[in-house]
Amino acid sequence: MGTRGRRRAGSPDARRAILGAARAAFARDGYNASLRGIARAAGVDPALVHHYFPERSQLFVEAVYDGPDGPAMDPAVLDEVRHLPASRQGIALVRLFVTQWDRMGADRFAAVVRAALANEGVVARIRDLVVGALVTPLVERVAPDRVRLRSQLIAGHLVGLGMTRWIARLDAVSAAEPDELAAAVGPVIQHYLTGDLGEPSGRSASPLGAPE
Amino acid sequence: MGTRGRRRAGSPDARRAILGAARAAFARDGYNASLRGIARAAGVDPALVHHYFPERSQLFVEAVYDGPDGPAMDPAVLDEVRHLPASRQGIALVRLFVTQWDRMGADRFAAVVRAALANEGVVARIRDLVVGALVTPLVERVAPDRVRLRSQLIAGHLVGLGMTRWIARLDAVSAAEPDELAAAVGPVIQHYLTGDLGEPSGRSASPLGAPE
Incomplete structure (x- = not known):
């Protein structure tokens, strides 16, 4: 320059x-x-x-979250997930999330999360981007009910998975191939997308995968 | 004083x-x-x-994580979860996690996560405490296999849930009663405790709750 x-x-x-x-x-x-x-x-x-x-938060989000070669999670990238049958979207979403951020780099993920924790304005913008622009539109196409709760549980779970893999670097999650994580975590995201979330009153849903 | x-x-x-x-x-x-x-x-x-x-990290962990009235998640507190049948531990663990940190306060949760992100030494100590002392001993009693992966997925999911509820404060998760979250998230923790995690090769598990 x-x-x-x-x-x-x-x-x-x-x-x-x-x-x-x-x-x-x-x-x-x-x-x-x-x-x-x-x-x-x-x-x-x-x-x-x-x-x-x-x-400052606008500059940060556009520079770091949106990143050097387009947004980390461009809504258009989700098209491949959106066009799948509902029952296969959970695994596809996890694989996409893991491969995208593996490519973007652990440092960039850590930078985004650190900034979000340090600054209320960044929290709000990341929240709007991740939940509002990416997760919710996906969920509302297939969810039987409670779209907001489902969206937020999915976003929280993906962030937690990312913290485990790219920030705390716990060994088994960090070493796993994207396909392995998709197989282990995908059914959980699927549950949040389309499964029975139980009753607000505390009547509990049956354990997943275990017939009642 | x-x-x-x-x-x-x-x-x-x-x-x-x-x-x-x-x-x-x-x-x-x-x-x-x-x-x-x-x-x-x-x-x-x-x-x-x-x-x-x-x-510094020792002082921080003991003052903030262990907290004013004993540890945030004293291993002894988990006894009530440990003594349940394996199939009910997921829901109980989520309810315990949410009620404990609701009581401890959002600010304390945020302080611990912020410190962990800011400092490698704190990450390591929190990782040892949360995964090593709390989650893994619970998992290894009931898991059919892959104890480390299960433990780490559980820890990551609980941290992600906490970030959603106490830091990003997404509305549906923040407003939910502990029992509602236990009903929605418990089956997921149960899946990580005792369910089929799929194959490392990428052969995917069936979506939870959906019979094949």
Whole structure:
């Protein structure tokens, strides 16, 4: 990237340069990376960073969560899951989640989760993206009832799986092939998608897989 | 707490005073709270903090995870789960986890998870406590096979559920009664405890609850 002149608003590369610099800075310095340093690395005026990204959380989400080659979980990627019969979506969703983030990298997953924990604004944006844009539309096509609870249980389970594999790095989950995890975890996601969630009153559902 | 004289090593209250001060400081300032400030608040010499807790992560875990009135998840508390028939342990474990941390408070759960994400030493200690001391002993009594994978999937799922309820505060999961969550999530934990996890090769298990 040239440093001879600053990029200006409207320069086709300015926004992209800011995102690239932000991605590197967030990876190196965490969520509170210097916005001034990002502007300098991108060769733009600091005001331009603020122009494109009025809030730090927007810049973070677009740079880190959406990532270098498109969103980590582009809604379009879910098409392959959406077009499956409902009964096979659980396993397909787990395989997709694991292979996508394996490719994106443990560091990026950790950065997103850390930022979400450190900052309420990031929590809200990640929540909207993951639950609102990705999981809920999938669930509401096939769920027999209680779409919100199902969506949130699925999102929570996938985040927990990711923390186990990419952050706490527990050995058996970290070493498992995506197909192995899909086989073990997929039926659980399937249960949350279309299974009997039991009664709110506490009347319990039968253990999965065990006929009553 | 008096401030007229410093407590000395061997004083029966010194250790307890340090833990109390640390708990308040970690809650207020996060994982990197000042150890000097903790010593001052406890009325002890800073060297005494180091004497009892050579590493910051030990002090953190004992003050925040183990908590003001005993450990968040004392292994003894799990006795009520352990003595149930295997087929009912999943629901009981979820109910116990949710009621315990509801009582402990969302802030404490968030503090533990944040510290674990910020610091490798805390990750390791929490991992040892949660998986090693709590989950694995339960699983190995009833699991037909693959104890480590089962233990880690259970721990990951409970952490993910906690993040959904106490950190991201997704509405349906946050509003659910412990019994409702136990009914919805218990069968999943049951599956991880004693169900068919499928083949590592990718031959998939049947969807839970759906007869083949």
